[in-house]
Amino acid sequence: MLEVLGLDQLAEALYLILVDNPPLSLRELCRRTDRGSDEVLVALAKLEDGGLISRVPGPSASFTALSPDHAMEALLLARERDIRRVRAMTEQLTARHREARRSRESAELIQVVTGCENVARFGQQLFARAQREIRGIDAPPYARSSDGELVDSVAAVTQRGLRSRFIRARDTLALPEAAKRMEFDVAAGEEVRILPTVPMKMVIADDQAALIPLQTNPKVMDACILVHPSALLDALSALFESLWNEGQPYLSWGERTDDLMSDEERRIISLLAAGFSDEAIARQLDLGYRTVQRRVQALLGQLGAVSRFQAGVLAANRGWWQPSSEGEGVGVPVDAGPTH
Template sequence: MLEVLGLDERAEAAYLALVDSPSLTVAELAERTRVDRIDLENTLVRLEDGGLIARVPGRPARYTALPPEHAVEVLLLARERDIRRVRALAQRLGERHQRARGGQGSASLIEVISGAEGVARCGEQLFRRAEREIRGIDAPPYAEAGDGSRVNSVVNITGGQVRSRFIHGRDSLILPGVVRRIERDVAGGEEVRVVPRAPMKLLLADDQAGLIPLVSTPQVLDTCVLVHPSSLLDALSVLFETLWQQAQPFVPGRTQPDGPDTFLSEEERRIVSLLGLGLPDEAIARHLGIGHRTVQRRVQALLVRLGAASRFQAGVLAAQRGWWTPDDPLGT
């Protein structure tokens, strides 16, 4: 029990025997504790130096335990001083350990990237350094280099063996040109899913680096944080995978052989796929380049044809009929 104070088994036995007696000689202690006399004499010296016992005047030499409530408190204070010294030593050793490994401390786990050009080039580098997979949460504003090149497209991935997965917020799909760009990326092999709202922008290259905006809702993407392998990077990876499991796949519709449930046109197929993503009529009209009223008429006709009571139900029923298939990454 007293080993926490630095007392070994022999010292604890001798000390407890003295606590239970007014005083004892070395011979008496040896008989009670069954500890070798020579070992016991060395033990008594340590207990006396530690302030736990005292020698009683006279011969033969006798020892008595000092009041434990005071003696143990002194020993605890000494142990606390030792612990503080060990902690200080551990800190110094940690600093030496970091210096020996190029200073890879907490300061090097993140790196602030400033300037629109720097952010764009950093994003490009992450795309190009990925060996297995690039993952991201896509949301405006977008990084754009000085030459106008964008960094959120599969064209930035080198090689054909790198898997690409991106999550988009549904609110960003109403922006001009976004759906067409996503369709091109999907055709190029990118896997895309949609959530009601993207919580943040994010780019992950394998498990080696991540890029996130410095502020949560940037108006201009000119400052980002580059995250190196750390618990923060692990948390960003978990965030992405959690959202990916909850998100709805974005895929073009699937055309079927001629029959009663065949699409009349490619336009209808695209309307159903956009309905399934929850886009309003205005956004669908803008993406397809047709009038708002035309979209309303087509949507109403599809609802009747499917026997659906709502737009969401129409998307579900269309998927059930094979008009579009969320599980098919290419919609072929």
């Protein structure tokens, strides 16, 4: 679970041990993890650097877990700094794009697609031409053909076994039915990661082509750029991977393992980890705001969690949910024109 914060299996195991216990010595941590002192010290250094644990003064080295609320807040601030760097990279991409448009050579590497019908058609063709993987950033606005047909990769993915990875902005998931749609996609095999915001929308088929909006914030998806293999396509691919590494994996609610936990409660936990507010959860589940507040507090108490993030960690440890599947196909029933 904590791999999203850059922690490996040993570092996560050490942190959970320290969360559940008083300060422990290096020798005791080595004994509990059955690892050598050098290996454990490296993992502890990662936890210290991340602000998750601290050393306890004394004659011998011992370590204790810091409050998850404060520790996670520090990590979130670090993530925000990373997002700002990605935004700076986006500005560089925009400048490169403009320069490419002025170049005769670049005219052979990009193709401007105009009209809602053509945007939807090229988006569907991009899904169809992929042989290994589809990657994308999902964000409004969305486009569809005049007859209402959506750009849909479900058939291509399920029939041909493609891998599909999509990044979604947290605020867009608050739109009506968005969470249910995402659960459908994840159930079909999509890998989803969530960021507070995304700089743009796009879809990339293998490393052969990408489709991005022509305008930065268009009101209507009626003009896009098809990018062929080039330095620009390489940059878009690098941008996606950078954002993917920053994103939080979406955790799906699977088979019930505790008869005392209802499907509705499990969905609330899933949405909590995705960063939804109580108000957004209420809209997604068609519940009253105060009802959601009461159930969230009850779930925190049931799990023994002091924060919403910790509730997700504890629920995952108990097997109440699991990360979206890795390396499988994806259903993408979204009217997203070029980008999902």
